[in-house]
Amino acid sequence: MAVVKPFCCVHPSRGLESKIAALPYDVYSREEARRAVEGKPLSFLNIDRPETLFGPEQDMYAQEVYEAARERLQGMQADGSFVKEESPVYYIYELTMDGRSQTGIVGCASIDDYEQQVIRKHENTRAEKEEDRIRHVDVCSAQTGPIFLAYRSHGSIREIVQEVKSSEPEFSFETEDGIRHAGWKISDEKLQRELEQAFLQVGNVYIADGHHRTASAVKVGQRRRRQYPDYDGTEAFNYFLSVLFPDDELMIMDYNRVVKDLNGLSMEQFLGMVSEKFETFLIEGPAKPERKGQIIMYLHGYWFRLIMRREYMREDPVEGLDVAYLQRELLSPVLGIRDPRTDKRIDFVGGIRGIEELKRRADGDMEVAFAMYPTSIRELFAVADAGLLMPPKSTWFEPKLRSGLFIHEI
Numbered sequence: 001m002a003v004v005k006p007f008c009c010v011h012p013s014r015g016l017e018s019k020i021a022a023l024p025y026d027v028y029s030r031e032e033a034r035r036a037v038e039g040k041p042l043s044f045l046n047i048d049r050p051e052t053l054f055g056p057e058q059d060m061y062a063q064e065v066y067e068a069a070r071e072r073l074q075g076m077q078a079d080g081s082f083v084k085e086e087s088p089v090y091y092i093y094e095l096t097m098d099g100r101s102q103t104g105i106v107g108c109a110s111i112d113d114y115e116q117q118v119i120r121k122h123e124n125t126r127a128e129k130e131e132d133r134i135r136h137v138d139v140c141s142a143q144t145g146p147i148f149l150a151y152r153s154h155g156s157i158r159e160i161v162q163e164v165k166s167s168e169p170e171f172s173f174e175t176e177d178g179i180r181h182a183g184w185k186i187s188d189e190k191l192q193r194e195l196e197q198a199f200l201q202v203g204n205v206y207i208a209d210g211h212h213r214t215a216s217a218v219k220v221g222q223r224r225r226r227q228y229p230d231y232d233g234t235e236a237f238n239y240f241l242s243v244l245f246p247d248d249e250l251m252i253m254d255y256n257r258v259v260k261d262l263n264g265l266s267m268e269q270f271l272g273m274v275s276e277k278f279e280t281f282l283i284e285g286p287a288k289p290e291r292k293g294q295i296i297m298y299l300h301g302y303w304f305r306l307i308m309r310r311e312y313m314r315e316d317p318v319e320g321l322d323v324a325y326l327q328r329e330l331l332s333p334v335l336g337i338r339d340p341r342t343d344k345r346i347d348f349v350g351g352i353r354g355i356e357e358l359k360r361r362a363d364g365d366m367e368v369a370f371a372m373y374p375t376s377i378r379e380l381f382a383v384a385d386a387g388l389l390m391p392p393k394s395t396w397f398e399p400k401l402r403s404g405l406f407i408h409e410i
Contacts, residue, residue: 002118002151003110004199005239006088006192010142010407013083018173020044020081021181021402024145026129026212030060042081044404047072048136048144061132066139073140073407082407090186090195091406092164093243097179097399102249103161105195106183106406108239109149109205111221114214119149120204120384123211133216143217143241143408146401148209150377153246156198160191171405179399205244206384208377209397214240224410241408243401247377253351253396254288254374256358257326258366260345263336267300270334270368277329278306286355289373292322296355296371298362317382322373323391335368341392348393 012020019040025048028036033049034056046052050069051060058065076082091106113119137143164184172182186192199205207214217240224237231238262270274280278295285303287296293313295306312329314320319328331337337346347366349357351374358369375394383390 001113002199002202002205003113004105004107004196004242004244005110006090006186006196007108007236007239007241007408008085008088009091009106010077010082010084010409011091011405012171013080014171016042016081017171017181017183017405018175020404021173021175022048022404023400024210024403025049027400030056042076044144044402047076047140048403050136061135063139066135069136070140073142073144084409085187087187088192090192091170092161092184092186093401093405094165094169094182094184095179095399095401096182100251102245102251102399103165104243104245104401105157105161105199106146106241106243107195108236108408109147109242109244111218111238111240112233113205114218114240117387118204119207119214121207121211121214122380122384122388122390123207124389125212125215129212130216130219133213134219137216137220137410138223141410143213143410145210145213145241145403146406147207147214147217147240147242148397148401149205149242149244150208150247150250150380151199151202151205151244152381153248154198154202156201157195158246160186160195160198164191175402177399181402181405183405199244204385206381208245208250208380208395209401217241220410235410236408237410239408241406243406247381250377251398252374252377252380253398254372255323255351255393255396256349256372257331257340257370257393258347258349258358258361259331259335259337259368259370260365261367263334265334270299273334274304274306274330277309277312279309281305281307286359288355288371292373292376294373295322295326298359298369298371299367301363317379317386318388318390321375321379321383321391321394323375323394326370326372327391350396352396352398 019042022045037052094103169182174180221237293308297304362369
């Protein structure tokens, strides 16, 4: 029973999409963001990371920084860089990476659905990260970064998407990383009603990526409700910007681990302890795990295939994950990594960087690397349905949605 509404979308003027679209705000460090906007005055990163409009000495969380984001957004609307739809619309947003496409519906999800767990999460959020986006959304009166939601594939939605995609897209461009982005508008009211009804039949939807953006949007909506106690539920602040993708089109990449040292153990001692919890095979590398229950380990120039021992495996949705097995049986008791969220001896490497990056790290500033088999979308759904939380750094989604293509004013 997911509520997904069309909205009066603010979007780039036709032909400016490729100049405005930017990666999500949270994939950049401050210095990386500063470099990314050099020579790109239209880049949406100037709005999503407004400290880039100031010098390096500026407090990036000062009120004037958020006000600069609002002024830049309003200025780009005033000069025609952004335009606003006069009537509510949905968009279809297709991303194509390495020949594989995924197609999402751009619409507005309900904060009530989030609070009633129709929209389900699999991660906790940190208050300090929420606060930044709360202030950004509140000062700009706009949700500038879409939430990446997933739903179980539905035939009626698929048919509507195929019908709309048979026409020419409103925009189509390729970004520097080789990903093609295309968008189609759904302004036909009959199709809009059919799409809204279809989402009411899909059951739960799931946050794939963007837990902090979701929590922040919901809290701003709650704040506006307190400011306007006579609200009737139709106001824009009751909804948040989302892109919803069917589960059968999504790809979760591996999220790998590198550890600084062997916790005082010799290589021989460490391998002996590994073999207690894994069947251990020396292999020719580099290599990647071939299936769930396998991990590839790189240590001191050698590659090993580790196969989890059945007697230590668990059926629990969380404890049954490969990343949970590694943490429970090896990283914590053997390598002393008790809390991977805070321990400085562990780092995480997204699968997009490739297996060679693990070798480079283990041969450099780290000592041992573990290449994981990707968590599946069904495992993610099972964790969320059980009301549980994924271990940290369990999923890496690619491709990343671009910000600035769709904006929801509240």
